[in-house]
Amino acid sequence: MSWDTQRSGAGPVDSELVSLDAAELARRIHAREVSSVEVTRAHLERIEAVDGPAESGVHAFLHLDADGALAAAGAADRAIADGGPVSPLAGVPIALKDNLTTTDMPTTCASRILEGWRPPYDATVVTRLRAAGLVPLGKTNLDEFAMGSSTENSAFGPSRNPWDLTRIPGGSGGGSSSAVAAGESPLALGSDTGGSIRQPGAVTGTVGVKPTYGTVSRYGLVAFSSSLDQIGPCARSVLDAALLHEVIGGKDANDQTSVSAPLPPVVEAAQAGARGDLAGVRVGVVSEFSGEGYHSGVLAAFTDAVRVLGELGADVVEVSCPSFAYALPAYYLIAPSEASSNLARFDAMRYGLRVGDDGEHAADEVMSLTREAGFGAEVKRRIMIGTHALSAGSYDALYGKAQKARTLIVRDFTAAFETCDVLVSPTTPTTAFAIGERSDDPLAMYLADLCTIPSNLAGNAALSVPCGRSADDGLPVGLQVMAPALADDRAYRVAAAYEAATAGSAAGPRIPELRALETSR
Amino acid sequence: MTATVESAPYTVEEVCEHFDPVMGLEVHVELNTDTKMFCGCANAFGAEPNTNICPVCLGLPGALPRVNGTAVESAITIGLALNCQVRERSGFARKNYFYPDMPKNFQISQYEDPIVFDGYLDVPLDDGGTWRVEIERAHMEEDTGKSLHIGGATGRIHGADYSLLDYNRAGVPLIEIVTKPIVGAGVRAPEVARAYVTALRDVLRGLAVSDVRMDQGSMRCDANVSLKPKGTEEFGTRTETKNVNSLRSVERAVRYEMGRHAGVLLSGGTIRQETRHFDEQSGTTSAGRPKETFADYRFFPEPDLPPLEPSRDWVESLRAGLPERPWERRARIQTEWGLSDEELRDLVNAEALDLVADTVDAGAPPEAARSWWVSYLAQQANTAGVTLPELAITPVQVARVVALVGEGTLTNKLARQVVDGVLAGEGEPDEVVSGRGLAVVSDESALTTAVDEALAAQPDIAEKIRAGKTKAAGAIVGAVMKATRGQADAARVQELVLERCR
Amino acid sequence: MSDITRDDVAHLARLARLAVSDAELDMFSAQIDAIVDTVSKVGEIPDDVPPTAQVVPQTNVVRPDTVEPSLPRDVVLAAAPAAEEGRFRVPRILGEGA
Incomplete structure (x- = not known):
């Protein structure tokens, strides 16, 4: 059996279901052309077909909850059958x-130190997904504690890029992006600290959004x-990302850094952008993001x-953000510093692994034996760098200067957004x-x-x-669109316009066939 | 060398012949908010272990702190009462160190920008004078959990086999109040230290922001002491004495450390900068376990909490709502209760003034409230070797006992037994009354039966009473009181005896 | 280079409660030295630039002092490596840490 033959001709409907956008799936589910249970089952089958084995498959998932997903799908179907108001994405599967x-x-952060830990509470975003009737399929792989750009730092082995299984799917959220790219889930949630949603999106040919902090x-x-850190959507289209x-999004009393400002109208912006008119939109090309280290194919x-x-119709100008040169150094001071404290x-003592x-x-x-055994090398490295950067003797020269770099980077953005x-x-x-x-x-x-850290x-x-x-090399490239804080809708509009203009060409097929993997099983 | 010095410290008078003592006092106060500093768990003393915990105060992965607005308000109020400036923009910071009673292995505190700073407190001294203690800062932070050490010989931390942790206290709001160096007190340094902590306690009690119970740990004092040779300006090396759990201990700990420092310095030794623990029994201090490295807390701004910028209007409304100062209140109370200077001083010296006032506030007449605290309760405190505020009875409980006497449920004698029960931990006064069966027997038929039985048992006396010799009734009353184990109202029994013999 | 020595890394590991092996010390000290050297570029920034610790555009976010439900103790202790008498059981504690 091969996936390809199953899908060709008048094959079962599920081969088509796994390649559709979330918006289209939602439309069919809400019109009762297909049930959420059928859609969910199709994705579970696709996962079954391509995700394993861990040593050679896509390996997007660390945990799958088929029973829970089918139960949630059944509940969504009943809600839709009852005819009451349902959320625009009710019944659509999602990976977390x-x-x-x-x-x-379980919630493991792909770390041995949390292996098997079952939290006694849901994240706010998970509560909101459930309330909106989305169907969580399972938990996706990541670099341990989201530290990395390839998922190779996962304690449970890397995920693989559906476009070429010998390559990385990006990181840290490579599990989420590869699940979306491989047709295992139409949507996923990621978290982006330095690019962990956008960079995996770029290298897997999917959409990844880091919303405004807060x-x-x-x-x-x-x-x-x-x-x-900021949670954001992974999807196959700009509109899907906006719907998710x-x-x-929106204020949450459980997070005092969450802002009271209303969420920007991202769905409206994605729909407006798809009409393809960018007349009068001022687009700045950041001149610092090219040159040494950039692949010619990416730049082209x-x-x-x-x-x-x-x-x-956009007015394209070149802008310079000279302080972005400090972004990477500042990031590799601030992130490890905060991590050294967060991971303490x-x-x-209270949960998770105990050794010795x-x-x-x-x-x-x-404590020391457990942390030594439970953390991987990258996590230990960053904890020690952060401990160093915050130490009395280094604080001013390292962490303190990184905070000043942050000020300069904010100023560069502010200046650039005055003209763009x-x-x-x-990406x-x-x-x-x-x-x-x-x-x-x-x-x-x-x-x-x-490019993502600033x-x-x-x-x-x-x-x-x-x-x-x-x-x-024929592999996907990502275009990063940056917008001012609380103006996420601008980025959606431009991205949706670009997506619409290049549909069927530039982006290429959204779901690779994974034939090689199928036939080898 | 140290052993001999510690067994024979110098008196403060001897110390001050050579040195000027310098003190710094750090007082931690647990706020009496309904909930914890950063989560909605109940802030309650004495609950079943680990019943007031949630993802936030247990430091579970993914949880985020949420600042308690009332705690911020209390912090500002405390600052205003201590004549502090309120910082226009202040923020939280993380203090990083590993310890099992601290769930996140960092404490959310304040570092460079405490909410209030630069104040003072004019502290009344025993001789009627005052001493101005300058306040460096007061900041908000969270308390730790509590550990129970199991096994080993003593149940103490050293030699234990393992420990059990209860995180109910983790996250309880704390205000740390730090003085500037207290210089120039000389031989009065121990007294000034006690007087400061006493005055601070009185001010905070007046603000009703904390239980300020040193015995329960809701108020804790760390005393920093150093000596500088007379005529020099540079401070000596300081030690920080912890575990100072009563007002008296504050004075004793400072006195002891002054003597110990002098002993070490005068014999040519040097003071090691260290944390010392005060022992209530011996009145001495001992060195804590030496740290392998000097603590580096790696403070940095708490990224999960936005800054605080208290508006001028808010601060001024809090300032306007400050209660009268304790000393102003004293003057008022003296007038209202008609106390002589001496009676007032006795109340203050016995640390009874606030207790009496709180008892009055809880509904007791001033005279009855005062009488309980200065006589019976003072005796009990004296016997137990504790101060009045440390007695395990609250003004509200005393007021309830007074009320029970007033409504005739208790005689004065029974009331004392109820107080004994409360002090023995048998619960609230009403629980002691029912638990010990102490209520006055006021059931008329039961009393009448007891009277009739006593009359029947002593027919000759009954005859005398009937003959008009009412004085003989005393013997029958005595028998009835004996039969009811003292729980009858003797006056009512007397009436009944005369009635039945009419 | 940034002058991070093997001893420095051993000290950092102790502060961070990581019982690193000798082999790891060799590896980490070389890597951390190189990384700290790279990130030290921020040292070029003038001292008079103000710091940015957060990018949240709001202040005075507080919650009401209202009691909310706590977690069931059994659920919490069930996730603990060891528990006894309603408490978390942990190995013996030796004085205050640094």
Whole structure:
């Protein structure tokens, strides 16, 4: 049996279901052309077909809850049959990054230290998904505690890029992006601290959005770097991302950094953008995001995308943000500093792994033995860097200066947004690299987030939308669109216009066939 | 060397021949808000272990702190009462260190920008004078959980086999009030320390923001002491004495450390900067376990909480709502209760003034309230070797006892037994009354039966009474009181005896 | 380079409660030295630039002092590595940590 033959001709309906956008799935479910249970079952079958084995499959999921998903789908179908008002995405399946707390599934952050931990509470975004009738399928893979750009730092093995299973799907949210790219789920949630939604979106040919900091509650997101983390949607289309954004966004009393301002009208913006008119929109090309380290195929795709934006009526200008040179250094000080504190709670006392409790070792020693055994190398490295950056002797020169860098980056954005409505860049300098290629060189790995980090430091909105394939290797490239804080709708409008203009060409097929994997099983 | 010094410290008079003592006092106060500092769990003393915990105060992954607005208001109020400035923009910071009773392994506190700073408190001294203690700052933070050490010989931390943790107290709001160095008190330094903590307690009690019970840990004092040789300006090395759990201990701990420092310094030794623990029994201090490295708390701004910018209007409305100062209140009370200077001083010295006032506030007449605290309860405190405020009875409970006497449920003698029961931990006064069966027997038919039985048992006396010798009734009353184990109202029994013999 | 030595990393590991092995010390000290060297670029920034710790545009966010339900103790203790008498059981504690 192969997936391909099953899908060809007048095959079963589920082969089509797994390639549809969430908006189209929702339309069919709400029109009762298909049931949520059928849609959910189709995705569970697709997962069954392509996700395993962990050593060679897509390996997007760390935990699957088929029974829970089918129960939730059944409930959505009943609600729709009852004829009452339902949310625009009711009945549509979704995958959750495994650093979001869920009461009905474990939350591991892809770490041994939390293996098997079942939280006693749902993250706010999960509560909102459930209330809106979405159907959680399972928990997706990530770099341990979201620290990485490839999922290779997962304690449970990497996820693989559906476009080429020898390559990384990006990170940290490679599980979510590869699940969406592989047809395992039409939607997913990720978290973006330095690019963990956008960079995986770029390298898997999917849409990934980092909303404005504070517009989506972080309550229940296991913190990596609290002042940078933001939950956001992963989807196959800009409109799908906007629909999901509206479900999860908005003020939450459980997160005092969540803002009171109304959520920007992202769905409206995506719909308006899809009509293809960008007349009068001022688009700034950030000149710092090119040059050494950027693949020519990526730059060519980006240049072509900018040309398309111009054809759609946008006024394209070049802008300079010189302080972005400090973004990567500042990020690799601030994020590890906050992480060193956030991850201190994993100490074997109240939950999670405990190692060395033999009656001889004191509490302090058990903490050290557990953390040594439970954390992977990248997590330990960042904890120690953060501990160093915050130490009395280094604070002013490292953490303190990183905060000053943040000020300069905010100023650069402010100045650029005085002359531009949005800024654009490649999402990441290269296409998906090979698994293992950078795993021994942390600094090389960190470069993957070069273009995405500034928006985390400044807290503004940014997204990645597919922008064709690189001529070098045929792999997907992402276009990053950045907008001012609380103006997420601008990024959606521009991305939707670009998406509509290039439909069927630049973005290419949204779901790779995975034939190679199918026939090898 | 240290052992001999510690067994024979110098007196403060001897110390001050060579040195000027310098003190810094850090007082932690638990606020009596309904909920914790950063979550909605109940802030309740003495609950079943781990019943007031949630993802936030247990530090579960993904949980986020949420500032308690009332706690912020209390912090500002405390600052205003201590004549502090309120910072226009203040924020929280994380203090990072690992300890099992701290669920996140960091404490949310305030570092460079405490909510209030730069104040003072004019502290009344025993001789009627005052001493101005300058306040450096007061800031908000969260309390830790409590550990119980199991096994080993003593149940103490050293030698225990393992520990049990209760996080009910984790996250309870704390205000830490820090003085500037107190210099120039000389031989009165121990007295000034006690007087400051006493005055601070009185002010905070007046604000009703804390239970300020040192015995229950809702008020805790760390005393920093150093000595500088007379005529020099540079402060000596300080020690920080913890576990100072009563007002008297504050004075004793400072006195002891002054003597110990002098002993070490005068014999050519040097003081090690360290944390010391005060022992209530011996009145001495001992060194804590030496730290392997100097603590580096790696403070940084708390990213999960936005800054606080109290508006001028808010601050001024809180200032306008400040209660009268304790000393002003004293003057008023003296007039209202008609106390002589001496009676007032006795109340203050016995630390009874607030207790009496609170008892009056709870409904008791001033005279009855005063009488209980200065006589019977004072005796009990004296016997137990504790101060009046440390007695395990509250003004509300005393007021209830007074009320029970007033309504005839208790005689004065029974009332004392009820108080004994409360002090023994048998619960509220009403629970002691029913638990010990102490209520006055006021059931008329039962009393009448007892009277009739006593008359029948002593027919000759009954005859005398009937003959008009009413004085003989005393013997029958005595028999009835004996039969009812003292729980009858003797006056009513007397009436009944005369009635039945009519 | 940034002058992070093997001893420095051993100290950081102790502060961070990581019982790192000798082999890890070798690896981490080289990597952390290189990373700290790279990120030290922020040192170029003038001291007079004000810091940004947060990008949240609001202040004075507080909640009412109203009691909310706590978690059931059994649920919480069931997730603990060890529990006894309604409490978390942990190995013996040795004085205050640093």
